Amino acid sequence: MPGQVQSIARAAAILRLLASSSGRLGIGEIARSLDLAKGTAHGIVRTLQDVGFVEQDKTSGKYQLGAALLHLGTSYLDVNELRSRAINWADPLAARSGEAVRVSTLLDGKVLVVHHVFRPDDTLQTLDVGSLLPPHATALGKVLLAYDVGAANAVMRGEPEPYTRRTLVTARALTRALTEIRDNGWAAEIEEMTLGEAGIAAPIRGYGGLVVGAIGLSGPVDRVCDGQGRPRPTLVAYVRDAARAVSRDLGAARW
Amino acid sequence: MTDSYVVSIDQGTTSTRCIVFDRRGNLVSVAQREHQQHFPRPGWVEHDALEIWRNVGKVVPRALAEAGIVAGQVAAIGIANQRESTVVWDRHTGVPVAPAIIWQDTRTDELVETLARAPGAEDLRQRCGLPLATYFSGPKLRWLLDQTPGLYERAERGEVLFGTMESWLIWNLTGGPDGGLHLTDVTNASRTMLMDLRTLGWHPDSLAFFGIPVAMLPGIRSSSEVYGTATAVLPGVRIAAALGDQQAALFGQTCFAPGDAKCTYGTGSFLLLNTGAEPVHSRHGLLTTVGYQIGGEPAVYALEGSIAITGSLVQWFRDQLELISTAPEIETLARTVDDNGGCYIVPAFSGLFAPHWRSEARGVIVGLTSYITKGHLARAVLEATGWQTREVVDAMNADSGLELTSLRVDGGMTANNLLMQFVADVLAVPVVRPMAAETVSLGAAYAAGLAVGYWPDLEGLRSNWHLAARWVPKMDDAIRAEERENWQRAVERTFGWIKPEARAANA
Numbered sequence: 001m002p003g004q005v006q007s008i009a010r011a012a013a014i015l016r017l018l019a020s021s022s023g024r025l026g027i028g029e030i031a032r033s034l035d036l037a038k039g040t041a042h043g044i045v046r047t048l049q050d051v052g053f054v055e056q057d058k059t060s061g062k063y064q065l066g067a068a069l070l071h072l073g074t075s076y077l078d079v080n081e082l083r084s085r086a087i088n089w090a091d092p093l094a095a096r097s098g099e100a101v102r103v104s105t106l107l108d109g110k111v112l113v114v115h116h117v118f119r120p121d122d123t124l125q126t127l128d129v130g131s132l133l134p135p136h137a138t139a140l141g142k143v144l145l146a147y148d149v150g151a152a153n154a155v156m157r158g159e160p161e162p163y164t165r166r167t168l169v170t171a172r173a174l175t176r177a178l179t180e181i182r183d184n185g186w187a188a189e190i191e192e193m194t195l196g197e198a199g200i201a202a203p204i205r206g207y208g209g210l211v212v213g214a215i216g217l218s219g220p221v222d223r224v225c226d227g228q229g230r231p232r233p234t235l236v237a238y239v240r241d242a243a244r245a246v247s248r249d250l251g252a253a254r255w
Numbered sequence: 256m257t258d259s260y261v262v263s264i265d266q267g268t269t270s271t272r273c274i275v276f277d278r279r280g281n282l283v284s285v286a287q288r289e290h291q292q293h294f295p296r297p298g299w300v301e302h303d304a305l306e307i308w309r310n311v312g313k314v315v316p317r318a319l320a321e322a323g324i325v326a327g328q329v330a331a332i333g334i335a336n337q338r339e340s341t342v343v344w345d346r347h348t349g350v351p352v353a354p355a356i357i358w359q360d361t362r363t364d365e366l367v368e369t370l371a372r373a374p375g376a377e378d379l380r381q382r383c384g385l386p387l388a389t390y391f392s393g394p395k396l397r398w399l400l401d402q403t404p405g406l407y408e409r410a411e412r413g414e415v416l417f418g419t420m421e422s423w424l425i426w427n428l429t430g431g432p433d434g435g436l437h438l439t440d441v442t443n444a445s446r447t448m449l450m451d452l453r454t455l456g457w458h459p460d461s462l463a464f465f466g467i468p469v470a471m472l473p474g475i476r477s478s479s480e481v482y483g484t485a486t487a488v489l490p491g492v493r494i495a496a497a498l499g500d501q502q503a504a505l506f507g508q509t510c511f512a513p514g515d516a517k518c519t520y521g522t523g524s525f526l527l528l529n530t531g532a533e534p535v536h537s538r539h540g541l542l543t544t545v546g547y548q549i550g551g552e553p554a555v556y557a558l559e560g561s562i563a564i565t566g567s568l569v570q571w572f573r574d575q576l577e578l579i580s581t582a583p584e585i586e587t588l589a590r591t592v593d594d595n596g597g598c599y600i601v602p603a604f605s606g607l608f609a610p611h612w613r614s615e616a617r618g619v620i621v622g623l624t625s626y627i628t629k630g631h632l633a634r635a636v637l638e639a640t641g642w643q644t645r646e647v648v649d650a651m652n653a654d655s656g657l658e659l660t661s662l663r664v665d666g667g668m669t670a671n672n673l674l675m676q677f678v679a680d681v682l683a684v685p686v687v688r689p690m691a692a693e694t695v696s697l698g699a700a701y702a703a704g705l706a707v708g709y710w711p712d713l714e715g716l717r718s719n720w721h722l723a724a725r726w727v728p729k730m731d732d733a734i735r736a737e738e739r740e741n742w743q744r745a746v747e748r749t750f751g752w753i754k755p756e757a758r759a760a761n762a
Contacts, residue, residue, distance in 0.1 A: 067580075080583035084670045091723055095281055120690055120721035127724055129672050192684050
């Protein structure tokens with residue numbers, strides 16, 4: 001059995017301490033209560049502050065439990081915040097690829113479109129922000145399922161609707177596809193939702209690497225895929241670059 | 256042949272940015288540097304013009320390095336700048352004689368009141384298209400001449416030079432004390448109150464009204480022509496455009512036809528409407544300004560409506576009321592309810608700007624009942640921006656006789672989907688967002704590229720404009736009419752809040 005990670009144990013102790021105290025605590029008080037060096041306590045508290053578990057009072061400089069702890073079970077990134085952060089990277093993705101771009105998150109087992117940039121050809125298109133897509137039949141949805149075991153299981157327990165002959169509807173096919181997506185770091189959808197349409201998507205990661213959304217493009221299959229029916233590598237690279245750029249903006253360190 | 260690019264310098268109120276654009280108008284690289292804001296007294300706002308010039312010398316090479324290009328690949332430089340901010344400097348040393356007085360600075364309020372009563376004030380307004388206000392360069396320059404001993408005499412002898420930021424940068428880029436070109440463009444000159452809108456030249460009566468020696472003024476040129484060649488920062492590269500930032504955004508949004516309008520949503524918001532080759536004088540509190548002028552072609556005029564508080568109301572909601580922790584969360588909170596619940600917020604924090612111009616008005620929240628939640632307040636915050644846009648558009652339609660058919664938007668608040676939908680709903684016309692978010696910089700780049708033949712014509716620029724999003728009106732006509740009436744009744748309740756005695760005491 002691997003050994004204990006000391007800083008996580010100490011972080012838990014700091015959270016318990018803050019939860020049980022009636023008022024806010026200063027770094028000195030936290031360090032003394034747990035018999036830690038002030039520098040050590042400070043480092044842990046700052047990290048807890050970065051992830052939103054601890055908040056610092058502006059005037060006194062003392063610490064209390066953060067609002068994020070109360071919302072541990074729900075989505076921690078506001079969808080409108082996600083759009084604001086993604087907007088500067090979604091536009092160039094649409095301009096470079098020539099295709100429509102969407103940003104999405106999971107909402108009650110469906111794919112919620114958070115942001116939509118039109119295909120840059122000035123044809124009549126309708127903004128579909130707020131609409132819901134099926135997770136198993138879209139590249140955006142499969143990316144989100146690949147990093148959310150609970151949601152993936154729920155989809156497989158239900159009866160995934162076959163939109164076309166190519167829609168993945170069996171647990172086996174979906175499981176295999178999701179593993180491949182995790183290995184590759186991106187997903188494709190080729191006529192799985194609509195005949196003649198294809199899409200590519202990649203995960204957007206937040207602090208600590210947690211997947212908080214997906215960004216992807218979609219368009220006619222002959223433009224998105226090459227002669228062999230595989231997604232064009234240049235488009236895949238564009239999508240992954242955009243996903244990485246948004247992730248970096250959101251504080252994901254490694255992506 | 257190696258690829259060539261156009262470089263734009265956006266000298267803004269808080270920072271100086273350099274952006275490299277390619278032939279399709281795509282952003283290749285950005286470099287940005289903030290400069291210090293100085294507030295030496297209440298109402299005073301100053302910048303150090305030398306710090307700004309040094310920042311230009313830092314951001315331009317950085318943007319080129321990031322793009323992986325060299326000066327030889329730059330076809331032209333275009334400049335967009337914070338408008339009205341006033342610099343006076345020594346022609347022989349290149350050192351400013353005083354800190355730059357920034358457009359927000361209100362130190363000239365007493366001077367402006369005195370000038371408003373002086374003979375010739377109404378003629379001045381007709382000539383320059385602007386009401387007497389602390390906002391514009393003329394009063395700021397007059398203040399500097401009054402307050403700096405010996406400055407007037409030095410100005411008469413041509414030893415000191417006046418300019419807005421683009422003049423300061425062009426002079427320095429082309430050699431400074433060593434043969435620097437002393438120029439401005441028509442859009443910036445149109446914000447001084449000293450230029451005749453029709454002749455596009457300095458008017459002797461306007462100069463006499465403010466008591467400004469002509470020897471210190473820059474030559475007025477078009478917004479898009481080769482002014483000269485840089486000898487500093489990007490030696491050998493042609494400087495080919497200058498526009499005030501809001502006019503640059505109009506150009507970047509390719510609003511080239513009469514009736515085309517754009518609104519830039521930021522802390523405040525600026526709506527500009529292209530009115531074509533004739534200046535339209537407003538009877539509804541809008542400014543008449545030059546939109547742009549390309550080389551020897553006739554100038555294109557614009558009507559401008561400025562809204563003081565839009566994004567800053569969301570910031571107030573976040574920082575003062577602490578009901579949200581980030582600006583985008585306003586939309587999440589607003590979506591927790593279906594409507595405003597009968598609540599309206601009119602953010603007349605320092606009076607109302609266009610089209611009311613009521614300096615004694617103060618903000619109100621009306622329609623409060625025990626039913627109102629913070630969700631309703633969030634909605635009222637967003638709706639305030641929508642209705643203020645509508646008021647300016649109504650004034651523009653009335654003044655210009657042109658009916659707005661769609662509104663082009665840019666700026667940070669366009670990320671707010673609920674707000675953009677609401678703007679479309681209350682205007683009853685589609686609201687469209689272009690793919691290029693950096694319209695100010697893009698406009699300066701376009702004007703520069705046009706002057707050197709990098710882009711062939713306006714049509715070529717139009718084909719670079721692509722729709723990224725479009726919000727179509729969905730609101731029922733009857734509801735729109737009723738809500739509009741409610742908004743107007745709320746606005747009326749802001750009037751007359753500051754009592755005349757208090758105003759007299761402050762004056």
